[in-house]
Structure formats: structure tokens, C-alpha cells
Amino acid sequence: MNQLFADLHIHIGRDMYDKPVKITGAKQLTLTNILLESSRNKGIELIGIIDCHVPAVQEEIIRLINEGLAYELEEGGIRFERTTLILGSEIEVYDEHCQGPIHVLCFLPNLHAMEEFTAWLAKRMKNITLSSQRYYGTGKALQYKVKELGGLFIPAHIFTPFKSLYGKGVKHSLSEILDADLIDAMELGLSSDTMLADQISELHRYTFVTNSDAHSLAKIGREYQEMNMKEASFQELNLALHEVDGRRISRNFGMDPRLGKYHSTVCSQCFTPVSYSASTCPTCGSKKIIRGVIERIEELSDGVKPNRERPTYQYQVPLEYLPGLGPKTYQKLLKNFYTEMNIIHKATFEQLIEVIPDKLARSIVDMRKGNLFVRKGGGGRYGKILPEEL
Structure with a gap:
């Protein structure tokens, strides 16, 4: 088995015609740029781009194949240099059984299946050219279609207060809107971790995935997993999510949940922590209370x-989060160690201090061990890494 890194939730900001796909995504976040960044700078072998239902995105993939820069794998997925692209789509579901909208990730094995999915979605979605659009139908009907096409179905960032399975979609149980047997994994999101999610017994049967939900190139690999697989392909990903014949997730790498912007319940106007049941803020009187993941x-x-037994969940942050690590230092590290994964996982302290100051090298080593000081986030504001404990 090989140990490969995977980030399965990356958005596209612009298509090949410079038209928006994910409105809030960076303009530089094109399909080709994502592939280049993942392969050359990040060192991530398996990526899920979740706007592949967009026709112009499919055109760009076909162009890369025709130019000899990429090719389809028999086992599913698109190989580009050292990275395999898994074709995905993030969809907003809000059927009559939902308390509110939820986001789900649908992954398909090849371009033909994704093109069929696009044609099916186009009859149930107002704008097929944009990301995360509302699908008009039931959650179960969507699951059945994904499975008919040989795909994988994963509820996204399942605890965030907005547009998620437990944050907004259901009152008590996922079975209110989904077929429990047709779910391949659960995406935890930035404000939760394995220990928190496992407090809910109906989740015990599922593999947990940790992904970046990247809206910029820098955020790719903000969260990811290490997977035991023979190769980076759709088929091997499916086997790993279901822990078949030694394939599995061996480690989840995610930010400390306290860094998530919806970790605790706060007033979104003045960011005062409030109780989960509060209807108004005791400090400013605002009624804009955002419920925290931890309380939910x-x-x-x-x-x-x-x-x-779950894989180890290791707290980690992107290099750019570390105090004192700016763009010039980042480029110096890449020049010496080639990829972020090498910097984060392989470079020794002795090797690091030959390139960067001792204090910063120590921060990277401490990060590997989860030894970071954190100010918790909430109400739409991220937590913060502190240079020392307050």
C-alpha cells in the first residue's frame, strides 16, 4: 500500500472563459491552476474538485486531455502530473423534509458519468454553470442518481450552522432526509473533529473525511487526510472510504475545532460569547446569534x-497561519523542500533551521505535534494561532 494525501473539497473560482463558477472563489482558482498547485507546491496526490458539473469545467478537462497534459484512468479519475483529480459536485439540497438547506458532495468515476449527471441536474437546477446551486428534488432521489452512475455521496461540513446536515437540515437524525445506506462518508468541517462527531451514535458507521473547502489556492490542503491505497484513483478512494482490503484513511489532518469560525455560539455583531439558547445578545442587544457547532x-x-477504532485526528494548520511565516519565507521553504507536504511532514528541525529562524522552525515542529496556542472562533470569525499562551 502507498500512503497518499487527499483533499476532496476544492472549489473553482473561474472557468476557462474567465466566467465565475464559485462566486466567492478567487479569480486565480481555475481548474488548471488547482492541478498545478496541488501537484507542484502542495504535494497532494488526490484532489476532489467539486464544481465539475459545470460544462465549461468539463471543457477545460477535455482540453488538457487533448493537449496531452492529462489522461483518464481506467480505475476512475483524471491524472495530471503527480495528482489525480476526482470529479465532484457540491449541491444544495432543500426538499420538503429539510429544516433548511444542506450541502452534499457527489463524486463520479469519469467524465462520461459526470456529463450524464450534468444533463440530469440541468433539469433540476436553475443555473448549471455555477457552484453549490440549489437542486430541486429530494435528497434521496439525488442519492439514487449518484449511485446509478457509480458515484460516491458525502454530506458536506455536516455541523456548520448554515447549509449543513446537522446545522440546518435535520432536527434529530439524518434519516429524516437521506438514505443512511447510500452515504459513503461524512465530511466533518473546520469546526469539529473525530472526537466531537463520535458523540452521535448514528455517525459511528461512517468514515470521516477532513477537507479544505478551499476558495483560494493558498487554502488547498487546509485540511486533508492520509490514505492507504495502491494508487490515487476513484476506485481506490471508494475502497478506502469503506476500509476494504487494507485501504483506509490512516490519519486525518485538521485544524483545531476552536479555530473554526462557527465553533462556539456568539453574537455576530459584537462577537460576545452567549448561551446556545440565547435569543438576544446581553452586550449589544442584537438578535443575530449564530449557534455554535460545539453546542449543537x-x-x-x-x-x-x-x-x-478511528484514525488519528491530528491538529494542524496551514503554514500561512503560523506567526512570522510570510510569502518570502514560504517560497524559501518550497525552494528547499519542494512541497508543503514535505515541509510539514518530512523536514527535520535540523534541516529547517538551515533555511529559517529557529523560532519558526520550532513552530512547524510544534504544529506537527498539535502543540499550538489557540484563540477560539465563532459567529463567522475564525479563531487565531497565538505566538504564546495568554
Whole structure:
């Protein structure tokens, strides 16, 4: 088995005609730029681009194939240099059984299946050229179509207060809107981790994935996983998510949940922490209270412990989060160690101090061990890495 890194939730900002795909995505976040960044700078072998339902994105993939820069794998996926692209689509579901909209990730094995999916979605979606658009139908009907096309179905960032399975979609159980047997994994999101999610017993059966939800090139690999697979392909990803014949996720790498911008319940106007049941802020009187992930999980927790051993969940942050690590230092590190994955996982302290100051090298080593000081986030504002404990 090979140990490969995977980030399965990356958006496209602009298509090959410079038209927006993800409105909030950076203009530089094109399909080709994502592939180049993942292969050359990040060192991530498996990426899921979740706007591949867009016709212009499919055109760009076909152009890369025709130019000899990429090719389809028999086992599913598109190989570009050292990285395999898994074709995905993020979709907003809001059927009559939902308390509110939820986002889900749908992955398909090849271009033909994704083109079929696009044609099907176009009859149930107002604008097929944009990301994360509302699909008019039931969650279960969407699952059935994905499975008919040989795909994978993963609810996205399942605890965030907006547009997620537990944050907005259901009152008590995922079975209110989805077929539990047709879910291949659960994406935790930035404000939760394995230990928190496993407080909910209906999640014990699923593999947890940790992905960046990148809206810029720099955010690729903000969260990711290390996977034991024979090669980077769709088929191997499917086997790993279901832990077949030694394929599995060996480690999840994610930010400390306290860094997530929806971790705790706060007033979105003045960012004062408030109780989960509060209707108004005691400080400024605002009624704009954003419920925190930690409190929502406590509300859903049923006290049943999982009967399976989970992969290690290792707290980690992108290099750009570390105090004192600016663009020039980042480029110097890349010049010496080639990829972010090499810097984060392989470079020794002795090797690092030959390139950067001791203090910064120590920060990178401490980050590997999860030894970081954190100010928690909430209400739409990210937490912060502190240079020392306050």
C-alpha cells in the first residue's frame, strides 16, 4: 500500500472563459491552476474538485486531455502530473423534509458519468454553470442518481450552522432526509473533529473525511487526510472510504475545532460569547446569534461510544497561519523542500533551521505535534494561532 494525501473539497473560482463558477472563489482558482498547485507546491496526490458539473469545467478537462497534459484512468479519475483529480459536485439540497438547506458532495468515476449527471441536474437546477446551486428534488432521489452512475455521496461540513446536515437540515437524525445506506462518508468541517462527531451514535458507521473547502489556492490542503491505497484513483478512494482490503484513511489532518469560525455560539455583531439558547445578545442587544457547532453536537449527543477504532485526528494548520511565516519565507521553504507536504511532514528541525529562524522552525515542529496556542472562533470569525499562551 502507498500512503497518499487527499483533499476532496476544492472549489473553482473561474472557468476557462474567465466566467465565475464559485462566486466567492478567487479569480486565480481555475481548474488548471488547482492541478498545478496541488501537484507542484502542495504535494497532494488526490484532489476532489467539486464544481465539475459545470460544462465549461468539463471543457477545460477535455482540453488538457487533448493537449496531452492529462489522461483518464481506467480505475476512475483524471491524472495530471503527480495528482489525480476526482470529479465532484457540491449541491444544495432543500426538499420538503429539510429544516433548511444542506450541502452534499457527489463524486463520479469519469467524465462520461459526470456529463450524464450534468444533463440530469440541468433539469433540476436553475443555473448549471455555477457552484453549490440549489437542486430541486429530494435528497434521496439525488442519492439514487449518484449511485446509478457509480458515484460516491458525502454530506458536506455536516455541523456548520448554515447549509449543513446537522446545522440546518435535520432536527434529530439524518434519516429524516437521506438514505443512511447510500452515504459513503461524512465530511466533518473546520469546526469539529473525530472526537466531537463520535458523540452521535448514528455517525459511528461512517468514515470521516477532513477537507479544505478551499476558495483560494493558498487554502488547498487546509485540511486533508492520509490514505492507504495502491494508487490515487476513484476506485481506490471508494475502497478506502469503506476500509476494504487494507485501504483506509490512516490519519486525518485538521485544524483545531476552536479555530473554526462557527465553533462556539456568539453574537455576530459584537462577537460576545452567549448561551446556545440565547435569543438576544446581553452586550449589544442584537438578535443575530449564530449557534455554535460545539453546542449543537452536545444537543445531539446520545452518550453511546463508538465500537470502532478511528484514525488519528491530528491538529494542524496551514503554514500561512503560523506567526512570522510570510510569502518570502514560504517560497524559501518550497525552494528547499519542494512541497508543503514535505515541509510539514518530512523536514527535520535540523534541516529547517538551515533555511529559517529557529523560532519558526520550532513552530512547524510544534504544529506537527498539535502543540499550538489557540484563540477560539465563532459567529463567522475564525479563531487565531497565538505566538504564546495568554
